[in-house]
Amino acid sequence: MLIGTIAGIVAAAIVILIVLFKMCWRVAEPNEALIISGSKHRTEGLGEGLGFRIVTGRGTMVTPGIQTVRKLSLDLNEADLDVECVTSQGIPVQVKGVVIFKVGDDTISIANAARRFLDQQKFMGQRVHNVFAGHLRSIVGGLTVEEMIRDRERLTGETRAASGTEMEKLGLIIDSLQIQEILDPTGYIKNLAAPHAAAVQRDARIAAAEADRIATEAEQESFARKAEATRNSGIQQAGYQAEMDTAAARAQQAGPLALAASRQEVVVQETKVAELEAHRKEQQLQVDVRKPADAAAYETRTKAEAERDARISAAQAQAKETELRAGAEANRVKIAAQAEAEATKARGLAAAEATRATGQAEASAAEAKGLAAAEAARALGLAEAEAIKARAAALAENQEAVVAQQLAENWPEIVRAGADAFGNVEHMVLLNGADGMGEMFAKALTMGGTGLGLARQLLGSLNNGAQPGQEAAGDGTGATGAKADAPRPAGRHGATTQSIPVQSDRDS
Template sequence: MDAGVLAIAGGAVVVLIVLFIILRVLWRVAEPNEAMIISGLGARRVQIGEDSLGFKIVTGKGTLVLPGFQTARRLSLDTRSAEIVVSCVTNQGIPVRVQGAVIYKVGDDFVSIANAARRFLDQQNAMDTRIHSVFAGHLRSIIGALTVEELIRDRERLTAEVRSSSANEMSKLGLVVDSLQIQEIDDASGYIANLGKPHAAAVASQARIAEAQRDQEATEAEQIAAANKASAWRDSQIKQSSYQAEIDQVAARTKQAGPLAEATARQEVVVQETKAAQLEADLSEQRLQSQIRKPADARAYETRTLADAERDAQIARAQAQAKETELRAAADATRVKAAAQAEAEATKARGEAEATATKATGEAEAAAARAQGLAEAEAARAKGLAEAEAIQARAAALAENQEAVVAQELAENWPAIVAAGAQAFANVDNMVVLNGAEGVTELFTKALSLGGAGFGMARQLMDTMQVAKKVADKPATNGTVDDDFGLSLPKSEK
């Protein structure tokens, strides 16, 4: 009994183990990032909208798959990335190269999974190529309606339009776009680079101007600081010299107080010693009177010798003190001289600074005068060139039409010619014209109206006037008629 029960229990356990192993082999579980597509016997039909699926979609759970009767394949729901490189032409006819990236995945809903399974289940590695083809076409069509400036300044508009235009196709493919980024826009013609050059040039110009202004301000600040430093140094030197002079003066007085006091004390000592010597001399004289002459003379001689020695000592000491006083005076003079030299150096520095400023002012005035002279020279040169061009033009005109130029000159100088002729006729006493008044009128009319041809007549008239003037300058006599000029000439001239 016990053996039968054990056998049955053991058989049941074995059956359970076998069933578990079989279930473990037949049971398939879909991972969170994938969808499992089951087709074959017993795969229930799922109605999605108007479409009836012939396969089973399992996401996030497990299901039983019968080998040989059913097939289970997995569709990845992971995020994918596809590089897009498109060469196209803008609305302005400028070729550009656009580089971007699309981040996409299979949609999480059953419709997207079904559409993606029907198209990419066995070709999941080809998704990137299909995505590139879809977005490349839409990019070309949209960029063709935009300008380069719009592409650069409004990339969000470009990406929005591309995503909007490709939404229907991506839905049919069962794909969802997570992100679309336009990374680079290049052009081989350099149009984009040229767009930024004016702004870059303006920024560079502003930077140079700002740098020049800062440099100018820094230079001015440095010059002001240097001037303040020089002024402070000058004031410091002046104050130091003044303080040193006061110190030297007090020190000199202090040093001289000791020798003066010592000299006064010595003077008093000498006075007292002199008084003592005098007393001793008086005492000696009394002794001389009271004692023997020779001892007195000897003592007197001794006293005189001692006095002479003391006097010599006093003289030597006085000379030494005078020498010391002279040395101190020389030292004081040296310090005074040094102070004077320092003051002279400070005055010289101030003079050099003023001379430098005067020189800079003179150089500026000379530069201004030189610029004015250059301007005047340039004006004179321009005036000379203009006059030379006028003379050259007149010479060319004279070479081309001599008679017209001569006529113009004659017309301009005609009043002077007539005046000179009138002045010559004023001194003529008698003038006879062969044709009378008509001859004179005709002569002047032809001279005034013939222009270039009348120049010869004017010359003849001027020569006639000069001859008449010569005749008028001579004494008037009974004259006769000159056949050449029609003038009444003196008989002596005939």
């Protein structure tokens, strides 16, 4: 009895202990963290005095009534983004995306999230949406629509980088950020796609036309071969029939009737063949001419439009180049004009200085020349005065000697002057031969002697104040006496002649 009582007490105590253990023992699931508050706890990495304890992935003892245990989910969360933004071009766009996030696994992130979302975990997605919406508007405002469309990775990366610090403060980490759709209420994106869509449609139409052309060519070629086979078959059948008909005609009518029937059949078959050939040529014309002409016309229009755009671009570039070249030429002309003006000014100063120096030099030279000319004139006058004085002294002392000297010095000129009378005579005829020549030279010498007598007579008249012809007897000759006493050459027969008859060839 006692043993049974003891056993019952022990069993009850064990049960109570088990119940108390279950009430005090808490286990954190893999996707949650236990936040135990009610006493100070030291948490690794957070220092002392945190005020709560964090438990993840294990069990822990909790004192009921003293400590409180609450759970913080570590599951993934999703926040939809639907943000209206404006690009750098001023174009409104609507960006749709999704953010997948969760509370970080480290103690610091769990502590930050516990402080902010422990009792408001259902509002976590809204908070994340607000954070990303603000940063997304800021980033889209610095991009163009083209950059957003062509480089979504850039938009995603910049948004994640801008939101990372704030998400870390909230204790959250971003597992994924996806930009799902960019809507354009103004139609800007649609208009951007229009040229490309038109180009794709154009290429599709060209490809369809090319395929249709190839199919048509193959189909027409098949029809032509079929028609050719039909024609050959008809010709062979007509030939066989003509042979049969000819044989029958020959057998029945023999002669022109059979020939006429055969000819008629031949004409009929030739007509059918000609019709088939005309139809085939018509189909071939459609394939060879019309279809290529349509394709060539489309190609010509496309090339003409491209060439027109190229000419417009080239004209604009040429106009810009001409404008730049004109500006450069005007600047060059301006600089050259300034340089020419400076050079002209310098040359004018140099020319003025040179003119002044030249004038001074010419004045000095003129002064020196005048002094030299005056000195030379004075010396010449003195020399002439001395010469005149010497001639006067000589004339006073010995007049005849001076006159004789002057005549002797000028005798060649005197004889030359006497011979000038014969200078215009080309031919001369002497009537008395050699005696006439002698008389002619004697006359020339007599003229010289007469000149000497005249000079003596003049000197005598100057000295004595007498008239010419009354000279002293010691002289013995006057102008008249010299002429009378001059020797007279004898003629060939001793006759004296006073003149020499001369006959010129001009007179004869």
